[in-house]
Amino acid sequence: MVKHSSRIYLSQSALTNNINFIRKKIGPKPIISSVVKANAYGHGIRTFVTMAEKAGVRHFSVASAWEAEEVLHSRQQDSNIMIMGILYEEDIPWAIENEIEFYVFNLDRLPITMECARKIGKKAIIHLEVETGANRTGLQKNEFPEALNYLKKYNAWLEFRGLCTHFGGAESLSNRFKLDAQHKSFNEFYSICKKKKILPLHRHMACSAAIFSEPSSIYDMVRIGVLQYGFWPSPDIYYMHLQETGKANDKPLKRIVTWKTDIMDIRHVKTGEFIGYGTAFQATQDMKVAVLPLGYSNGYPRALSNQGHVLIGGKKSPIVGLINMNLFMVDISHLDEVKVGDEVVLIGRQNKGVINVSSFTNFTQLVNNEMLSRLPAAIPRKIVR
């Protein structure tokens, strides 16, 4: 097989470390559901599922049936799979057949699901998602009793596996009032269940940030995305962790991903010449420049044009000019012994140098997630120690 223009390495020991940290934080009982939507936040869903199972994970959450199928085909254990988002009606029988759990967030879904289950002769495993203040998906309070009655009536075909909701903004301290209101609302839904004696097997609400910002929302299961990949959801959450542990600094999380390529060509550029497209970069002295075989179509953010660095020989080399579709250039004038084919680190460590994802994105979850989840699925992933 021919080589791809870059490659991604995933560290098993880093993931195991992160899962252990999460386990310690939430205690021994709650199920950790590993959120692997968006190609496992860009890490590569198939490779990542294998690694997570090695780290002891037995429950996976995805955003779509398509992603659920990826997990189904890559799991090697009897892991549970849960669809939190889109499941088209025509795929409901497939989900039931394969014992895939799924969210139900409107009343219409219940009779449709029940009919499918009855036809197949197998129970559907459902999680009722309730609306607590994020106004994305979820059953409203006035529809909820009817949903419960339906579950009770048809409990031969519908298993009430979970009652759940999602925080809208658990990573920011300024959302405190909203989190508390959502949590209170969730408890009211649960009270209705208790009053009617129609109880879910599991309650789940907390995401990565919430296990710090709203720890009382850790029920029978937590849905953990960003944290397991070794990133803090936000500076707020990191400071909460420091406060809790009384440390001045701490590095309990390890980045799993390393991204590498190689030098494709080296050239000398004279003072006054421009590099790449347009006039974005003009050499103010004679320079030595390395050409790298990837660009924005390969997931390298175009916003890093004339910004940012890569590592060559353990030293930082600044990007010069625009990030092209399939190429970009870096200044290597300061490096003596470089040659075509030398390893280039885009994210990760090389000798004493390191490039963090946060250096791309300034340390906020949303941009970390965006950058990572855009890493093309076609880049080969390899598990390393």
Ligand SMILES: *Cc1c(COP(=O)(O)O)cnc(C)c1O
């Ligand atoms: C993405 C997602 C999560 C995980 O969020 P993180 O902040 O990455 O832990 C949990 N629950 C739902 C419904 C999600 O969509």
